[in-house]
Amino acid sequence: LQDNFPDGWNPPRKLSREAMEGLRQLYNLDKTKFTTPVLAEKFKISPEAVRRILKSRWEQPKEKRAKQAEKDRQHMLLNRLRDKLRERKEVEEILQAKRGRAWGVDTKDKLTFE
Template identity: 60%
Template sequence: MFAAITRASTSRPRAAAGQAFLALYSTVTGLARTNWRTSGKTPQSLITTEEDSADTDSSSTPSDSPHAVSHRRAPSKPPTPHQYKAHKLAMKERFPEGWSPPRRLSRAAMEGLRWLHAQDPETCTTPMLAQKFRISPEAVRRILKSKWEPSKEERERLLQKERVRRDEWIAKKREEENQTQTQLLMEREQGRKGLRTLA
């Protein structure tokens, strides 16, 4: 048997491995050849025969051959319109640190800003306060410049108004959370009922 395998391997090297496999497993008892179908079909582009190799040696382009592999690429993105580019450049020019919309400060924050500046004006400069409070330097300048102070009654009224708004916001959020919780519980209960009817 070994002599047959070596003779086959010298005559055709490609077929030798297949013949050796068949010779070994067809002679051993209990190890008959079975097709388990564990591998997929080999793509035609990977199968090369002598005829195909002769065809490729001749002067033929890859697109002419039936086994040419097409390399599919994702389509290129359309170019960015001129207006968008111009807008992006203008925004970068006007706002080098990025766009930061105006932000309102509470009365307590404004008082804290004034107090910090009064304590140490050299350290708490306008740009530093603008950066820390995340507002524009112009807003800091206006807050520091303003001398208006609410009266005691006005201050109490503003604080009360702020508390009411905060409490309303908290109540609204709690209501939304309760609604989502009840909705989730109802969906879970309906799912359990559906499973019970199937069982």
């Protein structure tokens, strides 16, 4: 392996912990159907990366996993709030742009409602 990876193992594409767990579950479900080359193709990673993931048994401690899940939930909540705020601003801008225009009146008419 030192000849193949003189600078150490640093794959160009890395999987999340959830994806690694999913890869392991697929392999354990049916080892003949989900072989290393098949999993490498499906997850778009090298067969060497699949081999290393299947060989490794490291799991993140439960406390860290729970802390990360809470952090992810807060991040999603912030994104949702940010999106709602942006949408609200856009609606306000549209309403402000429409104020002062007469509805149902030809643009050639001078009559406007303000």
